[in-house]
Amino acid sequence: MKYSLHIRNKLLGSLRALDNWLYEGRKTTRILFIFTDSYGFSCQVPIIQALESHSNVYMRVTSEKSTPLRNIQCATAQEQEIFNRYFIGNKRATFLKWHLTLDTHLNSFYLKRNALRIGMHHGPGFGILGSKIHLVQNYDIFLGLSRAERYFLEQIKPDVFTNNRAFFAAGFPKADKLINKSADNSEIFTRLNINNKPNILITSHWQPTSTIGTFGSQVFAILAQAFPEHNIIQTGHPWLWKNHKKIEGLNPSVLIKEFQDIASQNENAYFLPYENAEELLLISDMLIADHSSIITTYCLLDKPIVWFDNPDVSFAIPEIREAYRQASNTYTQLDQLINVCQLAINDPKEKTLGREKMRHIFYANQGNAGPKAAEILMAIGSISSPHSLHWKKVIDLSNQAEHTATVNSTIKSAN
Structure with a gap:
């Protein structure tokens, strides 16, 4: 029985690796936004709007659970229109191939095929009631609020961003408006x-x-x-x-x-x-x-x-x-x-x-966090696994900005 399970897992792993290879490096980046609640979606909307001006992107929005479209209410009429335009059913979304998925909350949504999981904040804070370490560790890539956030996270857990996890100081898109x-x-x-x-x-x-x-x-x-x-x-x-x-x-x-x-x-x-x-x-x-x-x-x-x-x-x-x-x-x-x-x-x-x-x-990228996050997603591109040969490109992009020196000066001047 254990041997059969081992063979099954090896076979599934090989199929997923082949699937990744077939879809990686394509011109079109496939991005799926996960709707958990209306407030979280309000944080995603500026990114979706910014991505609309990019070519070579295919994006959809799905719900965490199999909720009918008619039962999902967004915060504003404009956000509802955007949600309806890009909505795809939960069950169908789980079987389709995506390069990147974007969450504002930890959730139970499960994909059958590999994709890079990207997390972002649904509120403009960290270090208050929690450090957000537990949140960050559930993702391959995290779109943080600022360089300072990365600095503090690395003070708590120095290896939180190593070769298997990337961080980008995108800002808080909901505040752009x-x-x-x-x-x-x-x-x-x-x-x-x-x-x-x-x-x-x-x-x-x-x-x-x-x-x-x-x-x-x-x-x-x-x-x-x-x-x-x-x-x-x-x-x-x-x-x-x-x-x-x-x-x-x-x-x-x-x-x-x-x-x-x-x-x-x-x-x-x-x-x-x-x-x-x-x-x-x-x-x-x-x-x-x-x-x-x-x-x-x-x-x-x-x-x-x-x-x-x-x-x-x-x-x-x-x-x-x-x-x-x-x-x-x-x-x-x-x-x-x-x-x-x-x-x-x-x-x-x-x-x-x-x-x-x-x-x-x-707040990094004040007033421009939505377009900046969209730019980051497009720079990551059509990669769907941290085991990809192209994953090093993501880590290099993550590390291009020198975090510590800038943040140290901010923190010291605040004390």
């Missing part, structure tokens, strides 16, 4: 029916150590009373408002009722849990946040941040916590909140240098 957006945000104000005042945006992660997990609705209530000359906008991680998530210590129905009551009692208070987070960032003049990676995104706009530096949150990479501190005015207790907010309002440029360092740590 935010950076390139025109300065006129009047349409957003009109649609949300928000008064013409400066805006303070409050966000929260979903964990018990987050702003809402720690203080409930108190931050929203306090700021609405303390800053009547500002609009106070409350949003948060989507999981906060979903009953089926069963987050420790939080009842979504109760939370929603509390926030709605505060909004109804204060003319300047707006509870907007389901609005597009990037649009809320665009119209905000100050951000109140916790350890969520949305802070890194807001640094792209170079506006003041007030950060809940919760002592109970342990950062996977201590240098990242220090970067958060240098980019923001911080508070650890609720009775410090008003004074810290006032300091940030009075001197919005005080933390400019810290925000600049955050941008260097978390």
Whole structure:
């Protein structure tokens, strides 16, 4: 029995090797995007759009599971149109030949034929609640946020990028639109029916150590009373408002009722849990946040941040916590909140240098990450296995940029 299984595996290996040989070196690179959820797909869309301008590429999108097309909902009408245009059924996709597959989440999708597995982020952060080592090690190639990310990953595991794994500092494609957006945000104000005042945006992660997990609705209530000359906008991680998530210590129905009551009692208070987070960032003049990676995104706009530096949150990479501190005015207790907010309002440029360092740590190719990622995929080309004779080309491309010197100078200047 063991001998038969050994023969079977050897035969399958030989067939896959032949399959690789037949498809490698072709002019057309075949790329499959794996849809796990709508947020992840929003991160992939700028790459798909950039690839449309390249010749010699065949791309499709499939779902992690055998989900009918009619049951898949994307974040925007434009993204839905792109998804529908390139959609291919899960079962068919597993049997077709692809050179490259691109994931935003670890998933159970399985290909019958070899392809290089490429991972990318579905959020603009690392080193906060995890180092991302476990994520990176599941892929042949990883499209990271920055050179700094590679530096930190190699500090944790020096051999994480060796001859069998490649890293490219692509950036965060989802943020391209935010950076390139025109300065006129009047349409957003009109649609949300928000008064013409400066805006303070409050966000929260979903964990018990987050702003809402720690203080409930108190931050929203306090700021609405303390800053009547500002609009106070409350949003948060989507999981906060979903009953089926069963987050420790939080009842979504109760939370929603509390926030709605505060909004109804204060003319300047707006509870907007389901609005597009990037649009809320665009119209905000100050951000109140916790350890969520949305802070890194807001640094792209170079506006003041007030950060809940919760002592109970342990950062996977201590240098990242220090970067958060240098980019923001911080508070650890609720009775410090008003004074810290006032300091940030009075001197919005005080933390400019810290925000600049955050941008260097978390965002390569600012405003151009989608086209850069597409360029990287096309440079890799029609290779479908790290055992390929052409794999060295991928490693050489990965190592062309000198990571350590650039990043070392950024980290040292941040301390």
